Amino acid sequence: MTAAALEPVRLADYRVPAFLIDTVHLDIRLERTQTRIVSTLTLRRNPHSAGQGALKLDGDGLVFVEAWLDGVSLPSDAYSVSPHGFSLHQPPAEPFTLAIETRLDPSANTQLMGLYRSNSAYCTQCEAEGFRRITYFLDRPDVLSVYTTRIEASFQEAPVLLANGNRTEHGSLADGRHYAVWHDPFPKPSYLFAMVAGDLAMVADSFTTRSGREVRLEIYVEHGKEDRCAYAMDALKRSMRWDEQAFGREYDLDIFMIVAVSDFNMGAMENKGLNIFNDKYVLALPQTATDSDFAAVEAIIAHEYFHNWTGNRITCRDWFQLCLKEGLTVFRDQEFSSDQRSRPVKRINDVKLLRSQQFSEDGGPLAHPVRPEIYNEINNFYTATVYEKGAEVVRMLKTLIGDEAFAAGMDLYFQRHDGEAVTIEDFLTCFAEASRRDLGQFMLWYRQSGTPEIRAEGQWDEEAGTYHLSLKQILPPTPGQPNKQPMLFPIRLGLVGEDGDLPVTLDGKPFDGLVALAESERNYVFGNVRQAPVPSLLRGFSAPVKLTVALDEEALLTLLKADSDPFNRWQASQSYALKLLLRLVKDPTTPVDPRFIAAVRGLLAGGAVDPAFTALSLALPSETDIAREIGNDVDPQAVYQARSILRRTLARDLQADLLRTIENMTMAGPYSPQAADAGRRSLRNGALDLICAGGTPQALDAAAAQFDKADNMTDEMAALATLALSATPAGERALHNFRERYDNDPLVIDKWMGVQAMLPLEATLDRVKELMHDPAFSLHNPNRVRALIGTFCSANQTQFNRADGEGYRFVADIILAIDPKNPQLAARLLVAFKTWRSLEQGRRTLAAATLRDIARRPGLSRDVADIAQRSLA
Numbered sequence: 001m002t003a004a005a006l007e008p009v010r011l012a013d014y015r016v017p018a019f020l021i022d023t024v025h026l027d028i029r030l031e032r033t034q035t036r037i038v039s040t041l042t043l044r045r046n047p048h049s050a051g052q053g054a055l056k057l058d059g060d061g062l063v064f065v066e067a068w069l070d071g072v073s074l075p076s077d078a079y080s081v082s083p084h085g086f087s088l089h090q091p092p093a094e095p096f097t098l099a100i101e102t103r104l105d106p107s108a109n110t111q112l113m114g115l116y117r118s119n120s121a122y123c124t125q126c127e128a129e130g131f132r133r134i135t136y137f138l139d140r141p142d143v144l145s146v147y148t149t150r151i152e153a154s155f156q157e158a159p160v161l162l163a164n165g166n167r168t169e170h171g172s173l174a175d176g177r178h179y180a181v182w183h184d185p186f187p188k189p190s191y192l193f194a195m196v197a198g199d200l201a202m203v204a205d206s207f208t209t210r211s212g213r214e215v216r217l218e219i220y221v222e223h224g225k226e227d228r229c230a231y232a233m234d235a236l237k238r239s240m241r242w243d244e245q246a247f248g249r250e251y252d253l254d255i256f257m258i259v260a261v262s263d264f265n266m267g268a269m270e271n272k273g274l275n276i277f278n279d280k281y282v283l284a285l286p287q288t289a290t291d292s293d294f295a296a297v298e299a300i301i302a303h304e305y306f307h308n309w310t311g312n313r314i315t316c317r318d319w320f321q322l323c324l325k326e327g328l329t330v331f332r333d334q335e336f337s338s339d340q341r342s343r344p345v346k347r348i349n350d351v352k353l354l355r356s357q358q359f360s361e362d363g364g365p366l367a368h369p370v371r372p373e374i375y376n377e378i379n380n381f382y383t384a385t386v387y388e389k390g391a392e393v394v395r396m397l398k399t400l401i402g403d404e405a406f407a408a409g410m411d412l413y414f415q416r417h418d419g420e421a422v423t424i425e426d427f428l429t430c431f432a433e434a435s436r437r438d439l440g441q442f443m444l445w446y447r448q449s450g451t452p453e454i455r456a457e458g459q460w461d462e463e464a465g466t467y468h469l470s471l472k473q474i475l476p477p478t479p480g481q482p483n484k485q486p487m488l489f490p491i492r493l494g495l496v497g498e499d500g501d502l503p504v505t506l507d508g509k510p511f512d513g514l515v516a517l518a519e520s521e522r523n524y525v526f527g528n529v530r531q532a533p534v535p536s537l538l539r540g541f542s543a544p545v546k547l548t549v550a551l552d553e554e555a556l557l558t559l560l561k562a563d564s565d566p567f568n569r570w571q572a573s574q575s576y577a578l579k580l581l582l583r584l585v586k587d588p589t590t591p592v593d594p595r596f597i598a599a600v601r602g603l604l605a606g607g608a609v610d611p612a613f614t615a616l617s618l619a620l621p622s623e624t625d626i627a628r629e630i631g632n633d634v635d636p637q638a639v640y641q642a643r644s645i646l647r648r649t650l651a652r653d654l655q656a657d658l659l660r661t662i663e664n665m666t667m668a669g670p671y672s673p674q675a676a677d678a679g680r681r682s683l684r685n686g687a688l689d690l691i692c693a694g695g696t697p698q699a700l701d702a703a704a705a706q707f708d709k710a711d712n713m714t715d716e717m718a719a720l721a722t723l724a725l726s727a728t729p730a731g732e733r734a735l736h737n738f739r740e741r742y743d744n745d746p747l748v749i750d751k752w753m754g755v756q757a758m759l760p761l762e763a764t765l766d767r768v769k770e771l772m773h774d775p776a777f778s779l780h781n782p783n784r785v786r787a788l789i790g791t792f793c794s795a796n797q798t799q800f801n802r803a804d805g806e807g808y809r810f811v812a813d814i815i816l817a818i819d820p821k822n823p824q825l826a827a828r829l830l831v832a833f834k835t836w837r838s839l840e841q842g843r844r845t846l847a848a849a850t851l852r853d854i855a856r857r858p859g860l861s862r863d864v865a866d867i868a869q870r871s872l873a
């Protein structure tokens, strides 16, 4: 498809389907290149549709064989068919059965959408529009059907045959073949269909629901990887228990299965009863996975499991409502992880991710509302805005209406819409009723794109004992939305004195810590303010906004010491560092404020209280954080340099403190992925990384010793990254040894690739090109591509944005090479250009030229054409 052929889909054009499909019977006979599918559908006209005439089914690249209407072979003038659709000219008025036979070649499916071959299995991915690559169908989420799936395959090739629901039948056939029949009693949209067949190992367990039903749990992996599933299984059981306790949701089938595959475009997929995972998010052992890997496994297992209610039992009416399932389910998995680990640490990490991924998206050409109203290619809307900002919106809703009304609203939502395909409006109505509040203005969070700015100004009146706070909202223009309406913001805040929060009043009553800003600007007068306060605004990051408030260094130090809100204590450390970094970007010779160094020393001294939190406070704002703060004409090299100077200064001035921290945080005994231990490791490794920034031989020796002695991947990777960054022979030696050590472990080699792709060195581009020839690398495997190329373009600000434009040209060539085979993967890489407009002129010109060059190419996929065109618009 050429770029000009993009045809937008609009929310305003939504019509209910003209037909409904009550049942689907799929008969799948698997062969590597010639898989035969007979799909038998029972159809009827939708009583809610005025639509007349032909039945039009979606298809994508299908080979049609034959069709039958109510058991009778259809004459060829009764229908028209192409790889992209099937149309029955005169469907009966009464309910009828339509059977269609198609052929497909799973081994040639490199898009990894529909039915394809992964390393050791046939598997499927149907969200968003992959089911139409398996059979002709009304491939839209508001058509809910009961599925029965019969799979037949060679026993030797695929002893394991899985599909959604419960297994009702299985047996042997002639010629070494066998079959299994699966029935899913819960009506579901086609995007939740799944099937897996292959020679896989299985680990089993069980879970008893709170009503006493026994559920069999099975995790399928490649042979030899059974020992890497224990953590995923444990996380699954904890997720199931948590959803019962926190949301009253119980699992509903007799069996819950997870399959880990090595070729997968996404993280994981919540198919009913049969989740399919990127193996990266299932397999975890202390020797192969880092603490962050363990946390990600836990979060993603939970996320996909939670979809069983928020996504599967209640699904989306159309793809514009994607945030209905994703934003809500991310919120649920964030709450789960917060309950399992440290809540403040989880919150800070989530906000860091939001700011780095979503804020940069929201501030660039790809900005779109949480619920978009138009798209060219839905695959391009699995974004940080839909997921992460979508979760923030649910969080704000809870903050605004309170825990009790939120819980009542969720209950109402589950009760009212179970088995339905619904909209954001349906969702919000439940909370409006539960809280008896008008949520009309709140709805703007779903409709208006861009990151709002809140400007705060305050003044203390010593004599009156009052504090005047003015809050003003600024909504910057974004693509397609030049003017915006004022939005509703929950702002948690407090006034902090030398010894902590001041017991202030608002409107004569004790202040409860929350204001709801609905106007463009509003003034609040707090009473009982007996000492000069520092405002602690946006506590817990209560709204996804950019906060602008003039706090000087003394004020930030007060918050750092005395704020009762952990998020804002962390924020104070970051704001302080950011002030210094911005000065250093302008003038690298600016001396570093000694009060900041003293504050970091203080943090380290108290580090044992909450090591994970201290580690987060010790980490300086990232290069993208600094770039975002600068806003435009960003020179990534100057940003990098400023950050290096501050790191070197801290390393030099805090050497003894950092060494003491490393020593204090060292643990004896076996590794445990538990949050407490992970926190100690993160502080120790943060201190190690910082001290090595000073480049002293002692520091590098300490890193080398840790690399040699480490008994877990967290410590080993941390030392490797630090050594590699030093660009010394010791670094090269460690890289070499690591490669040898993990030769047969693709997921670990991915980390090794990533570490090198991130190096902020002139030679990195050549190194990345060379690594593409490593036998472990493949342009066909999404995990390998993301580890090397994805890391280079999204996590290496200086080298992707090289002043000579070579970084852009390299990535563009890769994107064009991948696009014909896997458009989704290619489009995701192209998103790395999302902040190109904020760069200084030289790089901006080069990036624009590269984007234009991509956009001009004939034969681009819709995925890539869409991102290229929107990036340039």
Ligand SMILES: [Zn+2]
Binding pocket: 303, 307, 325, 326, 329
């Ligand atoms: Zn999801």
